[in-house]
Ligand SMILES: *Cc1c(COP(=O)(O)O)cnc(C)c1O
């Protein structure tokens with residue numbers, strides 16, 4: 017399956033991995049579990065969880081690849097990884113202040129698939145799809161059909177970037193930008209790097225965590241070839257998400273000089289305690305990744321049960337500061353529509 021850069025891709029545990037995980041990332045992605053019954057059955061969950069899982073699935077479909085499933089403890093409905101992907105009846109409950117477009121992104125789209133909110137950097141929706149559907153996601157109601165541009169529409173976004181010399185950084189986002197093909201991504205990056213005032217390429221992705229095989233030779237080829245400085249912001253919420261395959265994927269990225277950062281979301285029942293957050297920072301650093309942001313939950317409809325109040329979030333972070341060196345401290349932030357940056361709490 018892998019034909020290039022063999023030295024970068026050697027992985028001693030390869031033989032020991034289950035067959036389902038030995039497929040190329042595209043196959044792993046297309047074979048992800050999309051049926052709430054199958055998810056519950058595979059994890060040996062009691063039937064009592066099924067009606068809730070079906071109700072939540074009706075609002076935002078289930079999606080869990082095998083490589084992520086393998087890190088979930090079977091038979092434990094409260095597993096912190098499972099909680100991120102298992103739909104619950106609570107998603108159907110309405111909560112005041114929790115809305116469909118909490119970040120009012122529709123107001124900041126000057127071209128299709130392009131969001132320009134902050135000075136000097138622009139966000140490009142490079143793929144509408146994700147490898148995993150996270151139940152707390154602020155994009156769970158995002159109108160992706162309107163934001164999945166064709167190449168012709170990309171030209172419009174590229175034109176916008178070319179016109180505005182204050183833009184230093186292009187951020188590939190989604191969905192998950194790495195759900196797009198390497199051909200498409202290489203095409204886009206080639207055009208971005210032709211814009212002289214662009215210095216940096218940033219990629220916001222959860223794919224190297226969810227399907228570590230996404231970091232394959234084809235991806236490393238275009239990512240190594242660009243003149244742009246490269247930053248990858250991973251999205252990991254719990255230390256249990258970082259298995260050996262994730263560490264190896266990070267290693268491959270570091271070998272081509274990519275700066276690795278991580279953002280997390282503070283989630284009730286997943287990482288809302290000092291011990292877990294400290295272990296996450298430690299584990300990230302072992303994988304060569306620095307903590308960047310710890311976001312409080314965006315108030316998206318269907319995710320209120322994940323919310324941790326601000327005062328509790330501040331206390332957690334104060335406790336964390338007593339346990340970690342400063343460089344392992346994520347910045348606690350909230351995104352407030354209309355503000356010029358993320359807002360520190
Ligand atoms: C979060 C975000 C960014 C990046 O913000 P940084 O503080 O630079 O990480 C850029 N554009 C949009 C629209 C964002 O939501």
Ligand code: SF4
Pocket residue numbers: 145146147148149150153154155190191192222251
């Ligand atoms: S955009 Fe990120 S957080 Fe949302 S579902 Fe996709 S991977 Fe999960």
